[in-house]
Amino acid sequence: MQKIDTRCLHAGYVAKNGEPRQLPIIQSTTFKYDTSEEMAKLFDLEASGYFYTRLQNPTNDLVSKKICDLEGGKSAMLTSSGQAASFFSIFNIANAGDHIIVSSSIYGGTYNLIAITMKKMGIETTFVSPMSKEEDLDKAFKKNTKLIFGETISNPALTVLDLELFAKVAHKHGVPLIVDNTFPTPINCRPIEWGADIVLHSTTKYMDGHGISVGGAIVDAGNFDWLANKEKFPGMCTPDESYHGIVYAEKFGKENAFIVKCTAQLMRDFGSIQSPQNAFYINNGLETLAIRMERHSSSALKIAEILEKNEKIKEVIYPGLKSNKYYALAKKYCPNGASGVISIILNGGREKASEFMKNLELIAIETHVADAKSCCLCPSVTTHRQMTDKELLDAGIDPGLVRISIGLENFEDLREDIENSLNNL
Numbered sequence: 001m002q003k004i005d006t007r008c009l010h011a012g013y014v015a016k017n018g019e020p021r022q023l024p025i026i027q028s029t030t031f032k033y034d035t036s037e038e039m040a041k042l043f044d045l046e047a048s049g050y051f052y053t054r055l056q057n058p059t060n061d062l063v064s065k066k067i068c069d070l071e072g073g074k075s076a077m078l079t080s081s082g083q084a085a086s087f088f089s090i091f092n093i094a095n096a097g098d099h100i101i102v103s104s105s106i107y108g109g110t111y112n113l114i115a116i117t118m119k120k121m122g123i124e125t126t127f128v129s130p131m132s133k134e135e136d137l138d139k140a141f142k143k144n145t146k147l148i149f150g151e152t153i154s155n156p157a158l159t160v161l162d163l164e165l166f167a168k169v170a171h172k173h174g175v176p177l178i179v180d181n182t183f184p185t186p187i188n189c190r191p192i193e194w195g196a197d198i199v200l201h202s203t204t205k206y207m208d209g210h211g212i213s214v215g216g217a218i219v220d221a222g223n224f225d226w227l228a229n230k231e232k233f234p235g236m237c238t239p240d241e242s243y244h245g246i247v248y249a250e251k252f253g254k255e256n257a258f259i260v261k262c263t264a265q266l267m268r269d270f271g272s273i274q275s276p277q278n279a280f281y282i283n284n285g286l287e288t289l290a291i292r293m294e295r296h297s298s299s300a301l302k303i304a305e306i307l308e309k310n311e312k313i314k315e316v317i318y319p320g321l322k323s324n325k326y327y328a329l330a331k332k333y334c335p336n337g338a339s340g341v342i343s344i345i346l347n348g349g350r351e352k353a354s355e356f357m358k359n360l361e362l363i364a365i366e367t368h369v370a371d372a373k374s375c376c377l378c379p380s381v382t383t384h385r386q387m388t389d390k391e392l393l394d395a396g397i398d399p400g401l402v403r404i405s406i407g408l409e410n411f412e413d414l415r416e417d418i419e420n421s422l423n424n425l
């Protein structure tokens with residue numbers, strides 16, 4: 001098999017003789033057929049093909065094929081956003097009356113989705129520490145538990161999930177492990193190699209990498225045996241009346257059942273489709289993902305090491321640092337680097353944090369991460385500004401914390417910008 005940096009360029013779309021060299025954008029909502037009978041087969045899931053872009057589009061499929069290849073999965077799909085990818089991957093197997101186990105260290109948007117919106121839909125959640133031991137996880141299980149969910153390197157706390165342990169415990173209880181692999185990307189970590197069953201992405205971050213298009217992706221490892229756990233997954237293992245009684249796990253096997261069901265039911269009903277134009281942008285980003293991740297990761301590590309020695313900074317949080325409590329896990333799961341996001345805690349709380357950010361010239365203040373251009377955000381003066389210092393500390397956020405997403409600028413320029421800002425505090 002070709003190396004992953006080669007596959008970033010060539011997996012998915014392969015041009016045949018006389019065809020366009022670049023991925024074609026099929027900007028068409030609909031597809032034409034000669035007979036109704038042919039189209040009927042598609043509606044009945046008897047044949048695979050295109051009929052309406054809300055369900056599937058050739059450009060989107062080629063980009064999902066590339067992401068699937070990079071993650072080492074068996075089938076995949078794109079979604080309109082990372083949020084849609086998280087929702088679909090959970091709701092495809094957990095419904096009203098079910099219970100799920102979720103790492104407490106996850107993206108704020110995912111937390112709201114699970115703790116508030118999915119709760120209203122009747123899905124109950126037990127949040128567990130990402131540092132949970134086997135017996136802690138065992139205790140969180142209930143009869144109606146359907147899955148475990150976590151983030152490889154979490155946004156924004158930068159904790160690292162013990163993938164092998166979480167996968168082992170999930171499988172012991174007959175449920176899949178779903179992993180949000182947005183921050184490492186398959187360049188730095190491939191959760192499927194450690195036992196994850198479903199991997200999802202906010203492609204908005206490093207995969208696009210240029211802050212152009214919001215998007216998401218879901219990849220199925222194709223390893224989870226739904227039929228062996230029939231009673232837990234009726235949606236997968238009993239007839240779907242909306243498709244003439246098809247049983248997904250039987251008809252499509254463990255390699256395809258999850259994605260076919262997710263497309264045929266959830267995409268059909270919720271319509272959170274990626275636009276082909278944006279899928280093209282994601283593909284453009286994917287072509288350079290490997291070299292970008294290498295640069296993001298190496299610059300972030302160098303900056304983190306320098307800042308750790310600066311007396312104006314109380315703490316630097318980056319799993320690639322030897323002093324970080326997740327260092328061993330980061331080395332194990334992300335041997336190529338811990339990506340480009342670091343957090344620093346300034347002495348002097350939110351005032352100093354705010355001043356530090358104002359002094360920066362190159363690094364922009366943005367609610368964004370994982371972009372080619374460096375950016376930063378201070379929760380205590382923006383996203384969490386309504387909270388008091390005490391409330392922030394109780395939530396595990398130091399008021400002086402600034403999250404910096406290290407971009408692709410020359411390392412010396414980044415260093416100068418940060419050091420100038422610190423010197424002027």
Ligand SMILES: *Cc1c(COP(=O)(O)O)cnc(C)c1O
Binds near residue numbers: 154182
């Ligand atoms: C941004 C993000 C999401 C949500 O993705 P959107 O594309 O913004 O919907 C989910 N998970 C992680 C880890 C993220 O960073």
